[in-house]
Amino acid sequence: xxxxxxxxxxxxxxxxxxxxxxxxxxxxxxxxxxxxxxxxxxxxxxxxxxxxxxxxxxxxxxxxxxxxxxxxxxxxxxxxxxxxxxxxxxxxxxxxxxxxxxxxxxxxxxxxxxxxxxxxxxxxxxxxxxxxxxxxxxxxxxxxxxxxxxxxxxxxxxxxxxxxxxxxxxxxxxxxxxxxxxxxxxxxxxxxxxxxxxxxxxxxxxxxxxxxxxxxxxxxxxxxxxxxxxxxxxx
Numbered sequence: 307x308x309x310x311x312x313x314x315x316x317x318x319x320x321x322x323x324x325x326x327x328x329x330x331x332x333x334x335x336x337x338x339x340x341x342x343x344x345x346x347x348x349x350x351x352x353x354x355x356x357x358x359x360x361x362x363x364x365x366x367x368x369x370x371x372x373x374x375x376x377x378x379x380x381x382x383x384x385x386x387x388x389x390x391x392x393x394x395x396x397x398x399x400x401x402x403x404x405x406x407x408x409x410x411x412x413x414x415x416x417x418x419x420x421x422x423x424x425x426x427x428x429x430x431x432x433x434x435x436x437x438x439x440x441x442x443x444x445x446x447x448x449x450x451x452x453x454x455x456x457x458x459x460x461x462x463x464x465x466x467x468x469x470x471x472x473x474x475x476x477x478x479x480x481x482x483x484x485x486x487x488x489x490x491x492x493x494x495x496x497x498x499x500x501x502x503x504x505x506x507x508x509x510x511x512x513x514x515x516x517x518x519x520x521x522x523x524x525x526x527x528x529x530x531x532x533x534x535x536x537x538x539x540x541x
Contacts (some may be wrong), residue, residue, distance in 0.1 A: 339413050340406035351396045
């Protein structure tokens with residue numbers, strides 16, 4: 307018994323599927339204005355500087371009780387003029403943020419022309435040079451901050467505080483204290499003692515001998531982990 311031949315294949319069918327790909331507008335990929343900030347984020351730097359100035363006023367008034375708070379505030383504002391300068395700079399920055407949150411042209415100018423142009427120039431530099439410049443910039447910022455702190459603490463100018471800081475710290479670390487031991491040697495001996503005591507503690511309570519198990523104490527069998535290839539490989 308022979309089967310009938312199959313029918314000849316017909317013409318190929320063409321199926322057209324139309325897919326619509328979403329192409330976002332370039333203007334919608336970035337916000338047109340700066341996202342609005344919360345009140346605390348906007349005022350935190352000013353609050354920190356105001357609290358620092360308040361602490362300085364309270365400290366000075368406790369040292370000289372006959373002075374009124376008004377006089378102490380005026381004296382501290384004159385002595386801590388750099389705090390006032392930082393507050394003014396912070397207010398200018400926040401004013402810039404406020405305008406950028408409401409004006410599209412202002413935000414686009416600063417983001418694309420000013421900061422964007424700076425980023426394009428920095429990208430053209432050698433990566434190692436860019437890294438070194440950023441490191442020098444960070445060290446300069448920290449040196450400036452600590453210079454003002456030392457100048458206030460020692461009653462010197464900023465330049466004098468930076469120049470005298472290495473010698474003063476050398477005397478603090480290596481000059482014998484009341485007990486006859488330099489501060490640096492005291493830190494070294496204290497660190498060695500702490501490490502020694504920690505080794506003894508961990509040696510007594512956490513470092514033991516070899517754990518031994520008797521055959522009857524092992525309850526896990528291969529059939530319990532059957533099908534778990536990582537476990538079987540490890541075993």
